[in-house]
Amino acid sequence: MQDLTLFLAHYKKVLDESLYKEIKKRNIEPKLKESMLYSVQAGGKRIRPMLVFATLQALNKDPMIGLKTATALEMIHTYSLIHDDLPAMDDDDYRRGKKTNHKVFGDATAILAGDALLTLAFSIVAEDENLSFETRIALINQISYSSGAEGMVGGQQADIEAENKQVTLEELSSIHARKTGELLIFAVTSAAKIAEANSEQTKRLRIFAENIGVGFQISDDILDVIGDETKMGKKTGVDVFMNKSTYPGLLTLDGAKRALNEHVSIAKSALSGHDLDDEILLKLADLIALREN
Amino acid sequence: MQDLTLFLAHYKKVLDESLYKEIKKRNIEPKLKESMLYSVQAGGKRIRPMLVFATLQALNKDPMIGLKTATALEMIHTYSLIHDDLPAMDDDDYRRGKKTNHKVFGDATAILAGDALLTLAFSIVAEDENLSFETRIALINQISYSSGAEGMVGGQQADIEAENKQVTLEELSSIHARKTGELLIFAVTSAAKIAEANSEQTKRLRIFAENIGVGFQISDDILDVIGDETKMGKKTGVDVFMNKSTYPGLLTLDGAKRALNEHVSIAKSALSGHDLDDEILLKLADLIALREN
Numbered sequence: 382m383q384d385l386t387l388f389l390a391h392y393k394k395v396l397d398e399s400l401y402k403e404i405k406k407r408n409i410e411p412k413l414k415e416s417m418l419y420s421v422q423a424g425g426k427r428i429r430p431m432l433v434f435a436t437l438q439a440l441n442k443d444p445m446i447g448l449k450t451a452t453a454l455e456m457i458h459t460y461s462l463i464h465d466d467l468p469a470m471d472d473d474d475y476r477r478g479k480k481t482n483h484k485v486f487g488d489a490t491a492i493l494a495g496d497a498l499l500t501l502a503f504s505i506v507a508e509d510e511n512l513s514f515e516t517r518i519a520l521i522n523q524i525s526y527s528s529g530a531e532g533m534v535g536g537q538q539a540d541i542e543a544e545n546k547q548v549t550l551e552e553l554s555s556i557h558a559r560k561t562g563e564l565l566i567f568a569v570t571s572a573a574k575i576a577e578a579n580s581e582q583t584k585r586l587r588i589f590a591e592n593i594g595v596g597f598q599i600s601d602d603i604l605d606v607i608g609d610e611t612k613m614g615k616k617t618g619v620d621v622f623m624n625k626s627t628y629p630g631l632l633t634l635d636g637a638k639r640a641l642n643e644h645v646s647i648a649k650s651a652l653s654g655h656d657l658d659d660e661i662l663l664k665l666a667d668l669i670a671l672r673e674n
Numbered sequence: 675m676q677d678l679t680l681f682l683a684h685y686k687k688v689l690d691e692s693l694y695k696e697i698k699k700r701n702i703e704p705k706l707k708e709s710m711l712y713s714v715q716a717g718g719k720r721i722r723p724m725l726v727f728a729t730l731q732a733l734n735k736d737p738m739i740g741l742k743t744a745t746a747l748e749m750i751h752t753y754s755l756i757h758d759d760l761p762a763m764d765d766d767d768y769r770r771g772k773k774t775n776h777k778v779f780g781d782a783t784a785i786l787a788g789d790a791l792l793t794l795a796f797s798i799v800a801e802d803e804n805l806s807f808e809t810r811i812a813l814i815n816q817i818s819y820s821s822g823a824e825g826m827v828g829g830q831q832a833d834i835e836a837e838n839k840q841v842t843l844e845e846l847s848s849i850h851a852r853k854t855g856e857l858l859i860f861a862v863t864s865a866a867k868i869a870e871a872n873s874e875q876t877k878r879l880r881i882f883a884e885n886i887g888v889g890f891q892i893s894d895d896i897l898d899v900i901g902d903e904t905k906m907g908k909k910t911g912v913d914v915f916m917n918k919s920t921y922p923g924l925l926t927l928d929g930a931k932r933a934l935n936e937h938v939s940i941a942k943s944a945l946s947g948h949d950l951d952d953e954i955l956l957k958l959a960d961l962i963a964l965r966e967n
Contacts (some may be wrong), residue, residue, distance in 0.1 A: 409823040413831040417823065464789060469762075469781035488762030492785065493831050496757060496792065500822035503796045507815045514807035521814060522800045529793035530702040530710065534786050538706040541782050 385664040392434045392444060393427050399452045403505055409497070416486040416494040420459050424477050428597075428669055429454045429568040435662040436572035436586060439652075449509035450520060450571050453502035457528045458564060460498035463491050465537060499528075512575065520571055527563040536560025548626045554595070562594035585651045589666070592648035596670030599641040602627040604672075606634060645670045678957040685727045685737060686720050692745045696798055702790070709779040709787040713752050717770050721890075721962055722747045722861040728955040729865035729879060732945075742802035743813060743864050746795035750821045751857060753791035756784050758830060792821075805868065813864055820856040829853025841919045847888070855887035878944045882959070885941035889963030892934040895920040897965075899927060938963045 400421045404414060430451035434444035466473040466481040467488060473481050483491035506520050526532055536559025543556060569590035573583045606629050628637040648666055652659045693714045697707060723744035727737035759766040759774040760781060766774050776784035799813050819825055829852025836849060862883035866876045899922050921930040941959055945952045 404823075407824055410828045410831045410835075412835065413823055413828055460789075464785055467762075467785065469760075469785060489834050490831060492757055492760065492762060493827050495789075496753075497823035497827045499789065499792060500818050500827065504815055504818035504822070507811050507818065514811050518800050518807050518810055522797055525793050525797035525800065529797070530697075530706055530790035531700055534790045534793065535703045535706055538703045538783060538786050542703075542705065 385661055385668065388435070388438075388661050389431060389665075392431060395445070395448065396427055396430045396434075396451055396455065397422075399448055400455060403452055403456075403501065407501075412486065412490060413493060413497060416482060416490045417498055419485060420463050420482050420494065421456070421498070423459075423479050427455060429458055429564060431665060432565065432568035432590070432662075432669075433572045435665045436569045437576055439586075439657045439659040439662045440573065440576040440578050440582065441658055442576045446511050447572050447575055449505050449511070450575065451568075453505040453524065454564065454568060454571070456498045456502040456505070457524065457533075460495040460502075461528070461533055461537070463495040463498070467491060470537075470541070516574060519574055523567055523571060523574070527567040532559050532563035533561075536563070543626060550631050553626050553628070553631060557595070557598040558591075561598055562591065565594040565597065566590040582657065585657075588651040589648045589662075592644040592651070593666050593670055596641050596644040596648065596666075599628045599637050599644065600670050600672060602629055603634065603637055603641065641670060678954055678961065681728070681731075681954050682724060682958075685724060688738070688741065689720055689723045689727075689744055689748065690715075692741055693748060696745055696749075696794065700794075705779065705783060706786060706790060709775060709783045710791055712778060713756050713775050713787065714749065714791070716752075716772050720748060722751055722857060724958060725858065725861035725883070725955075725962075726865045728958045729862045730869055732879075732950045732952040732955040733865065733869040733871050733875065734951055735869040739804050740865050740868055742798050742804070743868065744861075746798040746817065747857065747861060747864070749791045749795040749798070750817065750826075753788040753795075754821070754826055754830070756788040756791070760784060763830075763834070809867060812867055816860055816864060816867070820860040825852050825856035826854075829856070836919060843924050846919050846921070846924060850888070850891040851884075854891055855884065858887040858890065859883040875950065878950075881944040882941045882955075885937040885944070886959050886963055889934050889937040889941065889959075892921045892930050892937065893963050893965060895922055896927065896930050896934065934963060 401418065404417050404421065407414075409417070433447040433451040433454065437444045437447045462476060463482045465471050466476060467483055469488075474484050475481060481491075482494060486494065502524070503521060506517055506524065509517055512520070528534065536556050539552075539556045540560055543552065548556070566587060569586050570583065573586050578586065605627065628640065632640055645666065648670075649663055652663065694711065697710050697714065700707075702710070726740040726744040726747065730737045730740045755769060756775045758764050759769060760776055762781075767777050768774060774784075775787060779787065795817070796814060799810055799817065802810055805813070821827065829849050832845075832849045833853055836845065841849070859880060862879050863876065866879050871879065898920065921933065925933055938959065941963075942956055945956065
């Protein structure tokens with residue numbers, strides 16, 4: 382785990398600096414800029430960027446060639462949190478122990494800060510001079526698909542509609558596959574694209590990402606049932622309170638834990654024996670899917 | 675004017691079909707798709723796409739090579755209207771005589787429909803196989819700048835902050851230059867990029883677009899003072915009610931009319947004598963800046 386700890390500490394610093402620099406260097410209305418910076422500086426584990434870096438490392442490439450893509454990805458994740466927290470959506474006052482964007486800057490600025498981060502993300506990929514124009518276009522297409530109406534935004538819509546009604550395991554999986562899964566898949570497959578991985582490697586990495594994505598969500602639901610409020614930095618049990626369907630609710634807590642272990646196992650075996658230097662990536666998978674907060 | 679009428683009727687139909695097709699063909703959660711379609715089908719003059727087509731025509735190119743860009747541009751314009759109309763922003767119940775998106779679909783879906791249209795716009799440019807990868811990247815960079823924190827979104831933030839306080843003419847111009855001007859400039863300069871116009875043509879077209887953009891806004895403010903409610907399809911005088919600063923407020927009504935004519939005149943003379951087939955474009959400029967609704 383020591384290697385992973387050093388890896389994460391190093392690349393989290395690199396990523397954070399890149400995020401702040403990309404916003405600070407632009408000529409933006411002060412309050413809007415402050416609001417954008419507030420949310421990207423609100424912390425978080427930077428799971429998606431770390432997946433980009435660790436996948437590049439597994440493919441024997443310098444993780445730094447994924448920096449722009451990782452930065453754009455975290456901006457899109459951040460915008461989605463700002464909009465999801467709005468009173469019109471999940472109406473959350475706190476995230477990661479800090480006041481949500483709209484509680485500090487007001488709803489209007491929070492909506493605009495989200496819009497601005499989403500829009501900026503595309504520029505950052507477009508400006509990545511380390512990559513060919515063709516690769517940048519492929520990444521922009523992928524990120525738009527993963528985060529848009531067919532991916533994350535569609536998943537959020539489905540999630541809202543599923544509130545206060547009982548959904549099947551299949552429906553729950555479909556919601557999460559879009560709401561959180563697609564962006565995690567993008568993290569891994571974008572790195573494969575940047576590294577020019579062969580089709581077998583890309584296929585394997587995709588299976589890995591899909592299963593880590595499901596594991597991530599099951600883990601989230603389990604933590605919501607058994608989690609410790611202090612560790613999570615937000616109220617637990619809220620999904621039950623909101624009548625949201627969850628994996629433990631549909632599978633029992635033990636069943637959810639078994640499903641989680643199964644997905645982690647499928648993810649890991651997808652990578653084995655395929656000429657990947659995957660030590661960091663496998664450890665990161667454990668950290669994501671088997672996390673305690 | 676006959677030529678322009680036919681030109682607009684033809685390309686409006688082409689544009690509308692492209693807009694609907696780009697949404698309908700994708701696998702989107704039904705309510706979200708309906709909400710996206712509702713707003714793109716809510717009508718409007720399609721000024722920005724028409725500027726793309728007319729500029730390509732002025733550069734002796736087939737306007738159809740700008741179709742994807744024009745479609746993306748109108749999606750971004752539509753998303754901005756959906757978000758601007760939200761209760762947290764301008765709180766409008768009607769637009770173009772129809773209920774606003776959030777009045778029909780609720781605030782959450784309206785936020786997501788806006789997010790989805792913005793995200794989709796980037797895919798549409800990225801997928802434009804008529805253009806080189808390099809041109810697509812240049813367009814994506816330009817559209818992100820024009821519509822993002824340094825452009826439209828920043829202008830909207832500045833506009834919100836200017837409410838209920840007196841601003842100078844310089845501040846008012848800066849707000850509008852970003853809020854509406856940048857996207858109009860993109861309409862014209864994106865066409866120049868697609869047509870591979872020379873630098874002198876591009877410079878002239880940019881001056882044209884900047885001045886038409888200012889004219890468009892002055893015209894909007896004048897119509898708000900003298901406009902006819904039926905023609906506008908929304909309540910007039912609302913800017914005065916909201917204590918927003920306007921051109922007639924700062925320059926008097928006659929002064930605003932003089933400024934409008936001056937900008938239209940500068941715009942038109944920027945184009946003259948530069949090997950442009952600009953008949954349609956000049957007529958369109960009149961229609962935009964000297965419109966009655």
